[in-house]
Amino acid sequence: MRSLIAFIATILLAVSVHAAIEFHEFESLEQEQQFKELSNTLRCPKCQNNTIGDSNAPLAQDLRQKVYEMTKDGKSKQDIIDYMIARYGNFVTYNPPFTVATAILWLGPLTVVVIGFTLIVIRSRNNKVKPAAEADGWSEEKEAKLNALLKDQNTGDKPQ
Structure with missing residues (x-):
């Protein structure tokens, strides 16, 4: 019984982990390199901040397929970018x-x-910072009164 439960759990886990892996064949290394560059530089219009190579959204899969087809047809990198901009706007590029x-x-x-x-x-x-005396309206007369008060206070506090 335990082995049956373990087997079912393993099958369910394997099904949930299953992901579609895209495999593309190219005629030359230049085509493969161009496809990789475009997949990593074109933005997925649905995911907003993912490249079409990083996104698993159906739209990103369609865009990857279109880039693959255009690359196989011999279109240049700029031709493919121009096509994507014409169809999806400048948003499809990270550097509009x-x-x-x-x-x-x-x-x-x-x-x-x-x-x-x-x-x-x-x-x-x-x-501009005004001098402290001007800012507060402080004058020589007020300074003299303060000194007199302090002097009286100091002499009044001393024990005789």
């Missing part, structure tokens, strides 16, 4: 090109830093 649509993504952080630094410089120039 500088266009009017992506300008805010490229220039936004730099603009925020420059504006922030400019505001800090302007505010620091406007709020």
Whole structure:
């Protein structure tokens, strides 16, 4: 009975671990290298932060298959990237090109830093540190009164 339970558990575990392994044959080493590079540089539109090589989503599997087919047909790396961008937009690449649509993504952080630094410089120039005596309205007359009070207090506290 125990061996039957162990056998069933082993079969169930083996079924859950089973994964489809894709195998692609190429005519040349250059084609295989191009396929690997594209699989690791094109982004899966569904997974957002995974490459099509890392993702197991059905869309990523379809994209890998399309890249394989285009590579086998002799398409260049740039032709395949252009096809993917035309179909899925610039999002499919990790380094989108500088266009009017992506300008805010490229220039936004730099603009925020420059504006922030400019505001800090302007505010620091406007709020120059004033001497402590001027800032509190402290004068020589107040200083003399304080010294007199301290002198009276010190002489009043001493035992005679």
